[in-house]
Amino acid sequence: MNRKGYRKTLQEKVELSVAMDVRRRKVDGPGFQQAKSLERLARLLDQLGQACLDFTDIRALRAAPDKHFKPYAKLIRRIRKSLALVLINPEDANTRQGLKLGRRVAKLTASLDEVSGPADSDPGQVLHFQIHRMIHLLSEIADALLAANFGPAVRLQNYKQLRNAAHAFADESDSFGVERLALTRSGSTIAALRAEHEASSEVMAVYKEGQASKVLEEISGVDQWKKVYPKVAPSVISHNVEHEDELGSMVIEHLPGRTLESLLLNSQWDLAGILVNKLGKTLRKIWKSSSTREHAEPGYMQQLRKRLPETRQTHPDLFSEAQTICGLVRPDFNQLVDRAENLENRVRAPFSVLIHGDFNVDNLIYDELKDRIYFIDLHRASYSDYVQDLSVLMVSIYRLPLLDESARTEMRALVSQLYRFARRFAKSRDDASFDTRLAVALARSFATSTRFIYDKRFARRLALRASFLLESVTRLNPDKLETYRLPLEDIFSD
Known part of the structure; x- marks a missing residue:
C-alpha cells in the first residue's frame, strides 16, 4: 500500500x-x-x-x-x-x-x-x-x-493450433513466427504463419480468426469452389470451431502473388491490366461450368435497404429527400429504392452461377510467375447473379484513394475492360437485361460503399452516382428495359 x-x-x-x-x-x-x-x-x-x-x-x-x-x-x-x-x-x-x-x-x-x-x-x-x-x-x-x-495474433487459445500447423510444414520445433497481415473492419484476425520469427522467412500458411459462424461459412464457401473450380480457392489445412456464438479459427493455404489492390496502389498498371485480362478468362470458365437454369434473385435493393442505417450513421445527410425544382419532382432516395426493387422483379438474371459474394480488389490475388488467379475470403460464396460480383469489383476499383488524374484514367480503363468482357459474355448467353441489372447492382455498391468513406466530398460522389443510376433505370419505359445501355463513361469519369 x-x-x-x-x-x-x-x-x-x-x-x-x-x-x-x-x-x-x-x-x-x-x-x-x-x-x-x-x-x-x-x-x-x-x-x-x-x-x-x-x-x-x-x-x-x-x-x-x-x-x-x-x-x-x-x-x-x-x-x-x-x-x-x-x-x-x-x-x-x-x-x-x-x-x-x-x-x-x-x-x-x-x-x-x-x-x-x-x-x-x-x-x-x-x-x-x-x-x-x-x-x-x-x-x-x-x-x-x-x-x-x-506476435499479437498469438494467444493461449490458439497457440497449440498454430504450432501444429507449423509442424505440418517444418520440423517439430517451437521456432515459428506469426505476423498480423490485416486489421479488418469486422475485427477478425488475419496473420501469416512463418517458418521462423524473422519477417523475411517464408510464409507457410495464413491464420484467420473471427466469429465462428463466419469461419464455418468460409469453410463451406471453399468447399463449393473446390467442387466447381478448385484452381482458384485455397485449401483449408485445419480449423477450430467449438461454439457458433464464440470465436472460431482456421489455417488456410498461403497463396503466392499480390492482390489487385496492391498493384493499383503501387501504380503497376500493366500488371493490373494483365490480371484483369486473366480474370476475364477465368470467370468465363467458372460462369460456364457452374451455370444453372435457376433464375438468380440477388435482391440488390434488399441488400441496400439492410445497409442504409449504417450508411446514414456515417453520412446522415448524404442521400437526398424529395425535391421540387421548377415544378419537376425528384423523388427521395427511399422512393428510388422501392421503385428499383419493383424493377428487379422484371429483369431477373436468366441463370445462376457460383459467385464470390465479396469480390473486392483485396480478395483477388495474381501470381505473375504462374500466371494464375486466386480468390480469398470466400465466406459469402453462393449461387446468384454474376452481375453482383462484377459491380462490387468495379466500384471497389473506383473508390480506391487514388485521386490524381492519371491514376483515375488508368482505373477507368480497367473498369471499362471488365465491362466489355462481361457484356460479351452476356451477349453469348442471350442475357438481354444485363445492363439494366448492372445499373441497379452498381447503385447498390456505390451507395453502401459510402459507409467506408470518411472524406465527405468523395462519399458524395459515390452517393450521386447511386442516385443517378436508380433515377435512370426507374424512369425507363418497361418495353425498353432490354435496350438500355449503361452510361459507363458518365459514371466512372470524374
Missing part, C-alpha cells in the same frame, strides 16, 4: 524506455513488436497491482468473519506463487513462462468455480469478483508473454 506510487513510476519508466526505443526503429522493423509487447506486459502488471490494492479498500471484508476468507485464502496464495513465473527478459522468448502461467490460470479458474457457500454473502461475492479479475489478468499476462515471442 505504501509503495503504490512506485508501481506507477516503474510503469512510466517502461513506457518512456519503449517510446525512445520505438523512435530508433522502423514501425515494421525488428524489435518493434517486442518493445510494444513489453509495454503491454508492464500495463497488465500495473493493473494486477491495482487489483491487489483494491482488496484493501473493501470495507465489507474488514467486518466479515474469518469463515468468509478461508475458501479463498488458498487461491490468493496460489495467485501470488503464479506471479513468480512472470520473469520478463527481453533476450528470452518467454514462451515457456507463458505456457506454464496459462496452465496455472486454467487450474485457478477451475478452483474458483468450485468455491461455494461464502460467495452467496456480500463479502464472499466481492472476494469472488476480485479474485476472478486477478485470474483474468494473469491470463492476459500469459497471452502477452506469448505475444512477445510470436
